[in-house]
Amino acid sequence: MQAAGPGSGAAWEPMNVDLDSPPEVLRGDLPRGGYRIALFDFDGTLSLIRRNWPAIMIPMMVDELARLESGESREALAATVEEFVMRLNGKQTIYQMMQLADEVSRRGGVPAEPLEYKRRYHDLLWVQIEDRVAGLKSGRLDPEEHVVPGSHAFLQRLTDAGLTLYLASGTDLNYVRDEVAALRLEPFFGERIFGALDDYKQFSKAQVIGRIGEKLRELGAPPEALVSFGDGYVEIEETKRAGGTAIGVASEEETRRGVNAWKRDRLVGAGADVITGDYRRSDDLAKLLGIA
């Protein structure tokens, strides 16, 4: 990928100065219209506040397993951890911690409670993101710089086109609400924000998608009237299961440019209908969805 040049992204520059590719359409019979509800995942799909979370979660888990001296190398443990952490990404964080507890048991250790692992993880992560959240709230940091590029304008476009927007995140609801507000995304979602609860069985993306299905029936709209956007397996698979269109957001969370190849391949494997790296090409996305 071409490096972003000086001043890249300034309003006066044409949009085609870099090598960003248009959305990749993987489904021939993609419905080109009729969408009523759009569902968004939060972290990695809109928000980049928690962008370094795998760099916190994976080493924490590897440390936990390495203490058990199972004879596996740190590299081998890291590969095991990365596989399940990424496979479960999109579900509530507690599921990743439940898997860690299983991995500890499997190696003859006595695991802590998954909720305790989750608390430790969040404490470590919070050290990294606390300043970001505070800076966004105080106005010192620009919300546009801490979202997947083009998020605000694209959400506005969907809203203007008459779609109702929902947000569902595997992160705890109180944090999601706080970070949605810090990023000035609240007006787009209102009360339609869902996240993990202490009683983890009271929330899942499948449940939210089920409720959206009921809403669509009330509106006299078919299941195909749902389009969802996500950078994880879970939202893609659940959306497809419900009969909706799934847009895989293969965001590059650090550079904020282009498509992340690793995410793209996984999202394609999960059944995504379209892949995009971000929302800067909102004309192309809007045309694909028939809302141009």
Ligand SMILES: [Mg+2]
């Ligand atoms: Mg995500």
